[in-house]
Amino acid sequence: MQQTAIAEAPASNRALRDFLHGLPGVDEVGVAKRAAGLATRSVKTTAKAAAIDLAVRMVDLTTLEGADTPGKVRALAAKARRPDPADPSAPPVAAVCVYSDLVATAVQALRGSGVAVASVATAFPAGRAPLEAKLADTRRAVADGAAEIDMVIDRGAFLAGDYLKVDEEIRAVKEACGAAHLKVILETGELATLDNVRRASWLAIRAGADFIKTSTGKVSPAATPQTVLVMLQAVREHRDRTGALVGVKPAGGIRTTKDAVRNLVMVNEIAGPEWLDPALFRIGASSLLNDLLMQRTRLGTGTYPGPDYFTID
Amino acid sequence: MAEKKAEKKRAGKAADQGAPTGPAPAAGARRERPRQGGAPRERVAVRKTHKLYIGGAFPRSESGRSYSVASADGAHLANAALASRKDARDAVAAARKAFGGWSGRTAYNRGQILYRVAEMMEGRRAQFAAETAAAGGARRPEAEAEVSAAIDRWVYYAGWTDKVAQVVGGANPVSGPYHNHSVPEPTGVVAVLAPQDAPLLGLVSVLAPVIATGNTAVLVAAERAPLPAVALAEALATSDLPGGVVNLLTGRTAELAPHLAAHADVNALDLAGAGDLAAELEEAAADTLKRVLRPQQAPDWSADPGLSRITPFLETKTVWHPVGL
Numbered sequence: 001m002q003q004t005a006i007a008e009a010p011a012s013n014r015a016l017r018d019f020l021h022g023l024p025g026v027d028e029v030g031v032a033k034r035a036a037g038l039a040t041r042s043v044k045t046t047a048k049a050a051a052i053d054l055a056v057r058m059v060d061l062t063t064l065e066g067a068d069t070p071g072k073v074r075a076l077a078a079k080a081r082r083p084d085p086a087d088p089s090a091p092p093v094a095a096v097c098v099y100s101d102l103v104a105t106a107v108q109a110l111r112g113s114g115v116a117v118a119s120v121a122t123a124f125p126a127g128r129a130p131l132e133a134k135l136a137d138t139r140r141a142v143a144d145g146a147a148e149i150d151m152v153i154d155r156g157a158f159l160a161g162d163y164l165k166v167d168e169e170i171r172a173v174k175e176a177c178g179a180a181h182l183k184v185i186l187e188t189g190e191l192a193t194l195d196n197v198r199r200a201s202w203l204a205i206r207a208g209a210d211f212i213k214t215s216t217g218k219v220s221p222a223a224t225p226q227t228v229l230v231m232l233q234a235v236r237e238h239r240d241r242t243g244a245l246v247g248v249k250p251a252g253g254i255r256t257t258k259d260a261v262r263n264l265v266m267v268n269e270i271a272g273p274e275w276l277d278p279a280l281f282r283i284g285a286s287s288l289l290n291d292l293l294m295q296r297t298r299l300g301t302g303t304y305p306g307p308d309y310f311t312i313d
Numbered sequence: 314m315a316e317k318k319a320e321k322k323r324a325g326k327a328a329d330q331g332a333p334t335g336p337a338p339a340a341g342a343r344r345e346r347p348r349q350g351g352a353p354r355e356r357v358a359v360r361k362t363h364k365l366y367i368g369g370a371f372p373r374s375e376s377g378r379s380y381s382v383a384s385a386d387g388a389h390l391a392n393a394a395l396a397s398r399k400d401a402r403d404a405v406a407a408a409r410k411a412f413g414g415w416s417g418r419t420a421y422n423r424g425q426i427l428y429r430v431a432e433m434m435e436g437r438r439a440q441f442a443a444e445t446a447a448a449g450g451a452r453r454p455e456a457e458a459e460v461s462a463a464i465d466r467w468v469y470y471a472g473w474t475d476k477v478a479q480v481v482g483g484a485n486p487v488s489g490p491y492h493n494h495s496v497p498e499p500t501g502v503v504a505v506l507a508p509q510d511a512p513l514l515g516l517v518s519v520l521a522p523v524i525a526t527g528n529t530a531v532l533v534a535a536e537r538a539p540l541p542a543v544a545l546a547e548a549l550a551t552s553d554l555p556g557g558v559v560n561l562l563t564g565r566t567a568e569l570a571p572h573l574a575a576h577a578d579v580n581a582l583d584l585a586g587a588g589d590l591a592a593e594l595e596e597a598a599a600d601t602l603k604r605v606l607r608p609q610q611a612p613d614w615s616a617d618p619g620l621s622r623i624t625p626f627l628e629t630k631t632v633w634h635p636v637g638l
Binding site: 308309 | 402575
């Protein structure tokens with residue numbers, strides 16, 4: 001599907017710093033204007049129906065609560081297989097995303113469905129743990145059958161300028177992942193500037209990320225249009241330089257069909273149409289799915305559906 | 314597609330800047346050029362834009378459309394917002410959001426707020442009388458009487474809020490070691506089509522009983538006489554009534570009602586102002602098992618309503634409870 005082009009490990013923090021700070025600065029006003037301009041695109045009727053189905057196929061249906069139970073994960077898995085029980089034409093979602101101790105439950109519930117199991121790992125959401133603990137967390141999730149690992153970067157090290165530490169951690173986790181796909185969570189809400197978002201994107205891509213992901217969902221702001229746009233620019237630029245395709249996953253704060261469709265418009269316009277694929281673009285969400293299904297029903301039947309007619313997850 | 318969009322834009326512009334959407338200025342309030350020589354200038358008239366009332370705010374229609382409202386003798390009174398199906402959708406969402414809080418209030422508190430609406434209307438008598446007279450073609454004393462009756466109707470339903478449970482609910486006599494209680498509960502979001510012929514008294518008569526018991530309402534004003542309804546919304550907004558409990562749409566009943574009747578998040582439908590559409594709307598409402606109140610034949614809005622408009626929008630919950638030793 002996609003070839004990963006992991007750049008050679010940087011020789012020193014200095015070399016990595018020179019590369020990241022040598023990236024062109026982000027024009028924050030220009031990015032905000034571009035994102036606002038793309039948000040005005042009108043997507044209606046058949047195009048809207050296609051966009052909704054694509055968005056459903058891109059959803060990483062997520063539950064990351066301290067109160068998660070095996071029962072809740074099984075219920076979520078049932079919803080992932082068949083999001084709308086009343087309408088078999090609704091496609092299944094891309095993946096179910098859970099904490100690493102619930103991976104085995106999710107894998108069992110999703111066997112044979114084609115829906116992947118993703119697990120957050122590496123001391124999610126803070127990322128404050130020794131590297132050994134992070135690697136053990138990752139290996140356990142992979143051993144239990146997770147096909148995708150969502151890791152968090154060490155924002156403290158990143159903001160302190162210790163880019164090499166972040167780089168080495170990502171490489172170590174990538175190695176621990178084996179065949180599993182690695183999504184690297186930048187937690188853009190804590191990175192303060194779009195320049196930092198661009199640098200963190202490049203850092204993660206060069207260290208071997210299969211996906212770069214905006215946020216944990218535990219910090220606000222999460223996936224703002226501006227950060228998604230900057231990350232999409234990074235993966236496009238990386239493709240232009242190396243030919244390798246890296247995916248993008250906004251997570252947190254995308255709750256309505258309108259938000260999801262605006263993200264798809266950005267993907268098409270900023271990264272390119274080849275990213276309009278669940279293999280290269282995912283949306284981390286839980287409440288978004290019901291809104292997508294309600295809009296789907298609205299398009300199909302012509303009447304407004306109510307939330308009482310869809311499962312609460 | 315592009316053409317339609319351009320049309321929409323133009324319509325939006327017209328509503329924003331072009332034709333004034335307020336009522337036509339009274340004869341004495343015409344605008345005059347500033348005179349030379351220090352003579353006092355006449356004020357520029359401040360005219361009202363008649364808007365919708367959704368979620369406690371007064372937005373224009375999402376579509377940017379408006380329509381001309383005429384008095385009974387055909388004179389232009391004002392432009393009112395012409396609500397679209399998306400405004401109806403937003404109104405339902407606002408009503409659903411407000412339902413938990415409003416139905417969770419004590420009945421006594423709801424009564425206080427309904428009485429407060431009466432107080433606010435009393436303070437705006439002159440405005441209500443003028444708008445009712447203009448809309449219905451009634452002479453001023455008759456309009457005054459209609460305003461009084463409408464205010465009294467709020468007081469009437471304010472009194473019912475904490476008494477209805479005793480009348481339609483209660484302890485049931487059962488054989489066995491149990492208490493058995495029946496408790497009336499609000500149905501949920503009620504779409505109300507206001508009567509077309511009684512712009513103020515009819516409006517209050519259908520709205521007050523719905524919200525008195527804790528329902529929230531999406532109210533479609535009388536198509537040809539929406540201005541008293543807009544004035545009522547202004548009174549509601551200053552009555553401690555939480556935003557979203559009453560949501561007012563002005564526009565074409567035939568355009569809005571089918572969407573509300575079929576909407577799965579609307580729990581009940583009052584067809585008072587449905588006219589010829591009643592049967593069709595009742596059919597659409599059946600798909601989602603809504604409670605439907607059919608329109609009366611030649612209703613007399615000034616008559617004592619009793620509980621006839623309260624009970625159709627109540628659900629009875631019956632609870633069994635073991636009797637202790």
